[in-house]
Amino acid sequence: MSLEKFSAIYQRAAERKGGEQALEALLSQPLSRAKIEAIPEDRWLSAFSMKVFQSGISWRVVRNKWPNFEQAFFQFRIEPLLMLSDEQWEQKAQDPAIIRHLTKVMSIPVNAQMIYQCRQTHGSFSKMVAQWPQENIIDLWVYLKKHGNRLGGNTGPYTLRQMGVDTFLLTGDVEAYLRNIGVIEGGRDTKRALTATNKALMTWQQESGRSLSEISQIIAYSSGDNRV
Structure with missing residues (x-):
């Protein structure tokens, strides 16, 4: 070849x-690596969650509803979300202001936990992404699929591109x-x-x-x- x-x-x-x-x-x-590193972690969780919900649903419908998601999920701030019980998550999945889809809603705490764990090992999720070597960018895709929820296929890579990552x-x-x-x-x-x-x-x-x-x-x- x-x-x-x-x-x-x-x-x-x-x-x-x-x-x-x-x-x-x-x-x-x-974006530059410095700008990627400066992205707040809640914006990553919001972006991943939006892409998860857009899978199989009109992108425009999800975008129009997104302010309601931001309000329902504490602007996707990691710590408050990780304090919610399974019962509280199930209640949130029934909120008529958002798109009611339990399995997609339940991806949010899993992906919040992934971001939180990256903070413990790399300083921040943004820092890990910014420093990921381009010659192995597919391994970042694999990382998202393995440690996150519903981030396989195109969902993870599309979110990275949307956030300005060079992929x-x-x-x-x-x-x-x-x-x-x-x-x-x-x-x-x-x-x-x-x-x-x-x-x-x-x-x-x-x-x-x-x-x-x-x-x-x-x-x-x-x-x-x-x-x-």
């Missing part, structure tokens, strides 16, 4: 999007391109496929000097339906 030069991927994306200037205007940029996403277009050139074979979420993808994007990063976020967006814009 030989990787296509990133310059060729970029030119194809630019041609499809009306030129380099138009393409650059479409690209979202990751690629395996959208339909990115996956299709990587399969076409032989980077991904078999299951998309296998360790082998994810490791090969991470390695390929690091190669393109060294070639282009761009972030993983930009590279995966450009790949998506270069082929398929542009699901970035």
Whole structure:
């Protein structure tokens, strides 16, 4: 397997999007490590929880309801949430002001506990994420899936991207391109496929000097339906 030069991927994306200037205007940029490290932990829990609820439900409906979630769950502050009993969580899951879904509500205390434990071992969850090496970014995905709740699949990575972390996403277009050139074979979420993808994007990063976020967006814009 030989990787296509990133310059060729970029030119194809630019041609499809009306030129380099138009393409650059479409690209979202990751935050600096310092800014990631400064994100309050409650904002991580809020973001994870929103993505969990958006899975299988209209994103717009969830966004419109989110102020009610913030109020119901103490603005997602970790300590007050960890003090709630199982009975209190069940009561909150019945609140008509939010979207009533017990198993999704119960992901909140598990993910709050994950964030709290990271604080004990790394200083803060934000610090752990900010310092995670890009060459092993898929291991951060695995960490969220293993230690959190309902953060597997695209939920964890999408939340990381939304929060400004420099990560690629395996959208339909990115996956299709990587399969076409032989980077991904078999299951998309296998360790082998994810490791090969991470390695390929690091190669393109060294070639282009761009972030993983930009590279995966450009790949998506270069082929398929542009699901970035």
